[in-house]
Amino acid sequence: MHPVITAFAASPDRGRGLARDMPVRWAFEEVGQPYDVRLLSFAEMKQTAHRTLQPFGQIPTYECGGLALFESGAIVLHIAQNHTGLLPDDPDARARAITWMFAAVSTVEPVITQLENTVYMERDKPWFFERLPLMEDLIRIRLGELSERLGTFDWLDGTFSAGDLLMVQVLRRLGSSNLLSEYPSLCAYIARAEARPAFQRAFAAQFAVFNSARTQPTLHDV
Numbered sequence: 001m002h003p004v005i006t007a008f009a010a011s012p013d014r015g016r017g018l019a020r021d022m023p024v025r026w027a028f029e030e031v032g033q034p035y036d037v038r039l040l041s042f043a044e045m046k047q048t049a050h051r052t053l054q055p056f057g058q059i060p061t062y063e064c065g066g067l068a069l070f071e072s073g074a075i076v077l078h079i080a081q082n083h084t085g086l087l088p089d090d091p092d093a094r095a096r097a098i099t100w101m102f103a104a105v106s107t108v109e110p111v112i113t114q115l116e117n118t119v120y121m122e123r124d125k126p127w128f129f130e131r132l133p134l135m136e137d138l139i140r141i142r143l144g145e146l147s148e149r150l151g152t153f154d155w156l157d158g159t160f161s162a163g164d165l166l167m168v169q170v171l172r173r174l175g176s177s178n179l180l181s182e183y184p185s186l187c188a189y190i191a192r193a194e195a196r197p198a199f200q201r202a203f204a205a206q207f208a209v210f211n212s213a214r215t216q217p218t219l220h221d222v
């Protein structure tokens with residue numbers, strides 16, 4: 001039995017690999033663990049059956065044997081801890097890689113989601129055009145600090161780890177903004193990660209879901 005994860009049946013990201021099943025798929029691909037996916041509609045995500053697995057009615061979830069998990073970062077950590085390939089063996093290096101996982105989701109991601117929320121929910125507010133540059137500057141601070149730390153290295157701490165996986169996935173959320181282009185070393189860091197065969201397999205798998213949803217005949221086609 002393979003682990004089963006949940007993902008959007010029709011992802012609002014239109015197949016760009018930005019929803020949070022993507023890091024989980026990518027982690028499975030990095031360690032060579034096959035997995036199955038249960039696709040959910042928005043309505044199904046809010047039903048009790050799914051909330052039993054994910055109290056907030058979101059994707060992704062992970063089920064394997066008797067274990068059910070939610071939170072993409074925790075799922076990636078679980079995969080990384082139970083397979084080789086995403087965390088170093090050396091205990092100190094392992095702890096540092098896990099630190100980068102937390103840094104991705106708790107220090108870098110919040111300023112990015114704050115900007116997304118402002119753009120999605122406050123666009124029609126009178127303060128929107130004043131607030132936007134403030135949100136962007138908060139992101140610039142984090143990107144500058146991250147770029148400074150990465151320097152000329154390929155990865156954040158030695159070899160590619162689950163810390164890089166989560167960090168890159170967080171940074172990819174900025175894809176449609178111009179902010180990243182101000183940090184060429186971060187663009188190169190993302191490109192390096194996206195060139196990994198495991199990333200490409202994960203991306204193709206989630207894109208296939210979007211593509212098949214798009215080509216499903218609708219009532220009007222029948």
Ligand code: GTB
Nearest residue numbers: 012013014018019020057058059060070071072073
């Ligand atoms: N902290 C949780 C985790 O990491 O697992 C957050 C999970 C989460 O935000 N899930 C989102 C969800 O289920 C999907 S990924 N949302 C539905 C809901 O809350 O009702 C977030 C996401 C959605 C859309 C885009 N996009 O269109 O680009 C990108 C990311």
